[in-house]
Amino acid sequence: MKILFTFPGQGPQFPEMLHRLPATALSQSYLTRANAALGQDVLTLDSAVALRATREVQLCLLISGVVWAEHLRAAGVQPDFVSGLSIGAFPAAVICGALEFETAVKLVALRGELMQQAYPQGFGLSAIVGLRQLELELLLDQVNSPMMPVFLANINAENQLVIAGSDEAMHQVCVLAAENGAQKTRKLAVSVPSHCVLLDKPAAKLADAFNSVTLKRPTCGYLSGSSARVYWQPEKIADDLAFNMARRVNWFDAMVAAYQREVRLAVEMPPGSILTGLTQRVMTEGLALSLSQTAISELSTLAQRLERR
Incomplete structure (x- = not known):
């Protein structure tokens, strides 16, 4: 039995989402690191007004995804695979060890700005x-x-x-x-037309930024939400991250690929539970759960029980 961590794309964000992270030293350490990388207080990113902007939404989803996943890992639940939908690929890459957190913060800020500038309205x-x-x-x-x-x-x-x-x-x-x-x-x-040729040019600019970034071989499988392939090579993960804004998402095939690789427990990081419903359709003999709706202690107990089977 293998475990998959999933990370949502834009849509389920909500005001004050970073303020509702677990009140722990672990959460504070990541907020402090994000502040330093970004050069601003990230707790200003999650107001209702701020979340109208693509950059702010994507940064909130990155930080939230990493913090919640690290809390789950601290409770003893370790992923065999990670996968993210669109912006969710970035916290997935951090959690599997391919991308440094501070580097991800800077790249996501640029990603959001590029997407926002390309199509500001309409x-x-x-x-x-x-x-x-x-x-x-x-x-x-x-x-x-x-x-x-x-x-x-x-x-x-x-x-x-x-x-x-x-x-x-x-x-x-x-x-x-x-x-x-x-x-x-x-x-x-x-507010942007993601995952199609309309974002080819912003994706190419983000790819240029990746040329100065060094990724590492992941410690668990990085499952692309675009190609539905598992990548271990740092250069392929970098390509997937840079261009996924302009590539079609194929979450259905990605979850089929996970199921074929013996994933029987998929845990979606907050916010929301959209991916959980989609994943459960495929995982007919497994479980898909949302950390927004299930306590970390319950997931830890469940993972231990399933591993003993």
Whole structure:
């Protein structure tokens, strides 16, 4: 039985999320390190106003993911694999030992700024539930154009998909999706068109920044949420981190890959539990749990019991 730590992308963030980290010396040490790396008080990043900005959201998700995962590890729960959706790949890379925390803070700040500057308004992501990939791609073909760009961005489950593009184009696709049997459409709390060619240029700039960064071989498997492959080579992890903003997310295949590698316990780091529901669909003979909804002590006991089986 193997254990997977998962880290969410943008969407489940909430005001004061860094203020609600465990009140421990471990949490404070990471906040202090983040302050030094960023050159500002990171506890100013999680106000309702601050979280309107992509940079602030991504930094909060990085810090939160690392701190919660380190608390879980301190309780004796060690991952065999880590995987993150979009920005979640960065705390995953820190926890598996491939990327230094301070370096991740600086890179994520740059990542958020690049994405924010590329599309300051009028673009984003929308979720569509109830259609399969081929069905949705036919609708995208009807709308997508240079003036109205829209693309398939995430394959979260076989019938849970996300599109990226201009607000107007996404609205048209959502209307068509509803007319063609979609159960639900919803614009997400993400202000940039992630995981498509619209972010090729920002991704290339982030890749340039990675040229001056040295990554290490991970101590556990780094499972890409884009390619659904497990990477051990530092250069492949760097490439995955730099370009994942412009590459389609394939969380469904990533979780299939984890299950095939004998993962039977997947734990999602706060905030939220979106990945938990998606992962449980695949892990038919295992458990997917959210640390937002399950105490660390309970997870530690459960992991020990499962390992003895």
